[in-house]
Amino acid sequence: MATSASPQQPGGAVVAERRGIPAASFVEDVQIYLNQLGLDVNSTLAFLQERLQQYKVVEMKLLAQQRDLQAKIPDIEKCLDALLTDFEASEGIYSRARVEDIDSVCLWLGANVMLEYSCEEATSLLRKNLENAKASLEVLIADLQFLRDQVTITQVTIARVYNWDVHQRRVRQALASQDS
Amino acid sequence: MQQAGGGSETEVTWEDQQNINKFGRLNNRYHELEDEIRIAKEANENFEDASNELILTDEEVVRFQIGEVFAHVPKDEVEMRIEQMTETTTKHLEKLKDEKDAVVAQMADLKKVLYAKFKDSINLEED
Numbered sequence: 001m002a003t004s005a006s007p008q009q010p011g012g013a014v015v016a017e018r019r020g021i022p023a024a025s026f027v028e029d030v031q032i033y034l035n036q037l038g039l040d041v042n043s044t045l046a047f048l049q050e051r052l053q054q055y056k057v058v059e060m061k062l063l064a065q066q067r068d069l070q071a072k073i074p075d076i077e078k079c080l081d082a083l084l085t086d087f088e089a090s091e092g093i094y095s096r097a098r099v100e101d102i103d104s105v106c107l108w109l110g111a112n113v114m115l116e117y118s119c120e121e122a123t124s125l126l127r128k129n130l131e132n133a134k135a136s137l138e139v140l141i142a143d144l145q146f147l148r149d150q151v152t153i154t155q156v157t158i159a160r161v162y163n164w165d166v167h168q169r170r171v172r173q174a175l176a177s178q179d180s
Numbered sequence: 181m182q183q184a185g186g187g188s189e190t191e192v193t194w195e196d197q198q199n200i201n202k203f204g205r206l207n208n209r210y211h212e213l214e215d216e217i218r219i220a221k222e223a224n225e226n227f228e229d230a231s232n233e234l235i236l237t238d239e240e241v242v243r244f245q246i247g248e249v250f251a252h253v254p255k256d257e258v259e260m261r262i263e264q265m266t267e268t269t270t271k272h273l274e275k276l277k278d279e280k281d282a283v284v285a286q287m288a289d290l291k292k293v294l295y296a297k298f299k300d301s302i303n304l305e306e307d
Contacts, residue, residue: 149201
């Protein structure tokens, strides 16, 4: 007989949720799953569909965050680049520079705020921002992968519940026509 | 993209589910790689156009874009920079292509395994 449908512990570790995203529990046996839920087939399908929608909503949000980060990172890299190369170019060739004295750099921090830094401070600030952005992006990508797995599991579960139902109906029909 | 057919009896094990998940992830990565490859190719084309323009121009000092500013840079240096950037992008492109090949190979393997077990009950093709 199949085992119950609780979160698995085979091979890889399975988490019950990740940063607020609930994991989709893998269903070993459809019959037992339905009994556990205590719902009929249609209600189960509705429940699973709703879960799927919720996952999609979170996915949209995370994708938007990812796009923002992916735009921000080259921006920071370009700033760093400008900072480093302006030193080479500051031999008088870059004559239209607003910052001619290479000791201080102004960085736009957003929200109508601009601060003046020494070149070392500016470089290290930009580098730190870049590191943070890259780290956030990695976490985000891992979240998205986890999410997509849960979506796939839910889709497969929906298909299996539906198939099981179709199968049950056929069996019942076959029995009914045997008896008559 | 993946669906199971109607009314089949085949049981889905946790291992099957993991294979399906992996296929999904690989497929996503495949599309991401295609986009990245396209962007890298465009960048290389731009570099080539730029360097062609450079050859045609008689100006000694070229306005080279760094971030949002243009720096006045001597033509030779610009040529060198474009070459460097082209080289970096080309290497990056090679890496992307290699990764794409690996992904395609893994997807082909998984398809074999999954179709063997589920036959018509599963669809792993792009619609």
